[in-house]
Amino acid sequence: MLLIDCPYCRQGRPEIEFSHAGEAHMERPADPETASDAQWEAFLFHRTNPAGIHFERWYHIHGCGCYFNAVRDTVSEKFILTYKAGEPRPAVSEIEALMVEKEPE
Amino acid sequence: MSEPIETRLKPFNPLADKTLALGGRPDLFLRPEDECARFSLRVPVGALKKAAVAFEGNIPENIGEMSVGTGKSALCLGPDEWLLLAPYRDAQSIIVRFSQLYETAAHSLVDVSYCTLGIKVCGPRARLALNSGCPLDLENMPAGRCTRTVLAKAQIILLKFDDQHYRLEIARSFAPYIWEFLKNAGKIEEH
CATH class of the missing domain: 3.30.1360.120 (Probable tRNA modification gtpase trme; domain 1)
Incomplete structure (x- = not known):
């Protein structure tokens, strides 16, 4: 079973405790009244869907009950790192360094 | 009441x-x-000491910790979520003391005994x-x-x-x- 590091529980927890919650860092238009249809469309429907590094929200629903963000490789399905909700998107250099570390020998 | x-x-x-x-x-x-009586407590960690006074028991601060006393227990389930267990005879006084706590600390105490x-x-x-x-x-x-x-x-x-x-x-x-x-x-x- 896949273990996912919850940044709140600070330990690897079994994947069945978690629920996927879509792409991370999707920003809602700051002023909904003046946002254009195109802005709403982008917020509601446009997702990056990359083959590779993906920023995702995860929900530790059967654990601490917190949402957090994860960087996951959609090709290898590996979790590269997880961080608390509200924290900034990690730099690409940081992610790449971790990916090298996690390569099997 | x-x-x-x-x-x-x-x-x-x-x-x-x-x-x-x-x-x-x-x-x-x-x-x-x-x-036993059970309460779901949501409170910011900063106000935890006040909550412990209202509970009249220890409330641990970190996720996964629990304090098991004679009768009263407190379980930390999330960063701001606790489950409190207490004998039925103490339930009403816990509710009353937490209702007074609303004046000084924002929190939520829900009776989930059943x-x-x-x-x-x-x-x-x-x-x-x-x-x-x-x-x-x-x-x-x-x-x-x-x-x-x-x-x-x-x-x-x-x-x-x-x-x-x-x-x-x-x-x-x-x-x-x-x-x-x-x-x-x-x-x-x-x-």
């Missing part, structure tokens, strides 16, 4: 009067825990029975810790007192299912 809790109807307990002892020592012993029931799981086979449906590493989980997790697809709150003594908090409607699951899991021979 509403009438005291102890005069309310007793909650439905689908496991009432049940006990299970498998094997000689017994290897697996199951019993419903005594009914939501779950407790099951005592002990014996040399307790860990094997639990691990048959729960993927957590219970062997290396330190004693005196608690967590919300999953047992055979049902959400539980698991308390570990020592390697052969656990307590589950399980939704009342799931309790017979979990009871039968543990009973069958306890019968499996380990190879």
Whole structure:
């Protein structure tokens, strides 16, 4: 079973405790009244869907009950790192360094 | 103020009067825990000391820690979420003291006494029975810790007192299912 590091529980927890919650860092238009249809469309429907590094929200629903963000490789399905909700998107250099570390020998 | 809790109807307990002892020592012993009052507490960590005063008991600060006293227990389930257990006779005074706390500390205290029931799981086979449906590493989980997790697809709150003594908090409607699951899991021979 896949273990996912919850940044709140600070330990690897079994994947069945978690629920996927879509792409991370999707920003809602700051002023909904003046946002254009195109802005709403982008917020509601446009997702990056990359083959590779993906920023995702995860929900530790059967654990601490917190949402957090994860960087996951959609090709290898590996979790590269997880961080608390509200924290900034990690730099690409940081992610790449971790990916090298996690390569099997 | 509403009438005291102890005069309310007793909650439905689908496991009432049940006990299970498998094997000689017994290897697996199951019993419903005594009914108690339960509260879900949400409060910022900064106001936790005030909450502990209102609870008149220790409330641990970190996720997974629990404080088990005589009668009153507090389990930290999330960064700002606690489950408080107390005897019924203390329930009304806890509600009153927390209602006074609203003036100085924003928090939420919800009576969830009837939501779950407790099951005592002990014996040399307790860990094997639990691990048959729960993927957590219970062997290396330190004693005196608690967590919300999953047992055979049902959400539980698991308390570990020592390697052969656990307590589950399980939704009342799931309790017979979990009871039968543990009973069958306890019968499996380990190879």
